[in-house]
Structure formats: structure tokens, C-alpha cells
Amino acid sequence: MLSTRVGIIFVCLALSACGLSVQQSVDGAPQKNHLAGQWQLTELAGQPVQTEKAPYLDFSEEGKVSGFAGCNRFFGQVEVEGLSIHFGKLGATMMACPNMQLESQFMQMLERADNYTMGSNDSLSLNKARMAPLARFERVKAD
Structure with a gap:
């Protein structure tokens, strides 16, 4: 014992x-990690995201995050405690794309986020302090 x-x-x-x-x-x-699974970006800095392949986050049960930022894939650690969230140092592929603005804004948002909220309709908002949401996501349903 x-x-x-x-x-x-x-x-x-x-x-x-x-x-x-x-x-x-x-x-x-x-x-069970209630964030586990894939979340597709729908809004960034108050603007709807309308692109052929939208960025997404994929949270694992083990405290890892990976995803697609608009051009490159990324991966790293995420700490979630209560409603606090902190993305650790993230690694990424290094491809060059014609328009890197969305990716740059997306990665900066991950660095700034310090808390999150979840809606009843499988929505996720990443926030900084009590400001307006930095980004909004919708859960991707498994097929």
C-alpha cells in the first residue's frame, strides 16, 4: 500500500x-481533457477568417498542442489549469507562402493568450486578460 x-x-x-x-x-x-480534439479558427482579432484552409489547433490528452497556422504546421506544449492557458515554446515547419500575414497574427495570438472560455455550442475563445477575445474557434466534429 x-x-x-x-x-x-x-x-x-x-x-x-x-x-x-x-x-x-x-x-x-x-x-478527461475537455479541450482535447481539433478546433478550427473562425475569427482572429475580431475579424472572420475566410480562407481555403483555415488554421486550427489540435489539443492532445497529454498536454500537447499541434496544428496548422495558415502555411506551416506547429507543435509544442500547452498548460491548462482551470480557465488559464499558456502555450509553451512552439516549433514549426519553415515553408514560405505568398501571404504570411494570417500565420503571423495567429502565432502572435497564441503567445499572448492567457485564458480561455468555452461556449455551449462547441466554441472556444482564447483571450488575454479581460479584453475582447483574441480568437474564436469551433470544434471539428470527428467523422
């Missing part, structure tokens, strides 16, 4: 050291 508790404490400390947060429900079981 004691070795099981020590093992659990060790795993929790190891996860904390890696920057991952484990949320637990009332009964002590890990909670």
Missing part, C-alpha cells in the same frame, strides 16, 4: 516536472 502511494506521488511529481498538469475529479480519477 505504501509503495503504491509512493509510486503515485512519484508519477505526479514527474508529470509536474514535465509541465503537464493532471486534473482530478472528486473521486480522485484523472479528468
Whole structure:
């Protein structure tokens, strides 16, 4: 029994050291990450996004994020605790595209975001402090 508790404490400390947060429900079981899945960008800086292939975020259950920023793909860590969100240093491919403005704005938004809100209709807003949303997303339904 004691070795099981020590093992659990060790795993929790190891996860904390890696920057991952484990949320637990009332009964002590890990909670499912409610952000997990793919979210397509619909609005950036108050303007609707109308492009052939819109940027998206893909959150994993393990505290990772990846996605498409408009030209390049990116990947990295994300910390979510309560309604706070922080995107760690993100790596990306280095392709050049004719118009990099949307991608630049999208990546800057990820750096600035510090909290999020979710709507009842599978919508997600990334925010900075109490300002207007930096970006809005819609959950991509699995086929």
C-alpha cells in the first residue's frame, strides 16, 4: 500500500516536472481533457477568417498542442489549469507562402493568450486578460 502511494506521488511529481498538469475529479480519477480534439479558427482579432484552409489547433490528452497556422504546421506544449492557458515554446515547419500575414497574427495570438472560455455550442475563445477575445474557434466534429 505504501509503495503504491509512493509510486503515485512519484508519477505526479514527474508529470509536474514535465509541465503537464493532471486534473482530478472528486473521486480522485484523472479528468478527461475537455479541450482535447481539433478546433478550427473562425475569427482572429475580431475579424472572420475566410480562407481555403483555415488554421486550427489540435489539443492532445497529454498536454500537447499541434496544428496548422495558415502555411506551416506547429507543435509544442500547452498548460491548462482551470480557465488559464499558456502555450509553451512552439516549433514549426519553415515553408514560405505568398501571404504570411494570417500565420503571423495567429502565432502572435497564441503567445499572448492567457485564458480561455468555452461556449455551449462547441466554441472556444482564447483571450488575454479581460479584453475582447483574441480568437474564436469551433470544434471539428470527428467523422
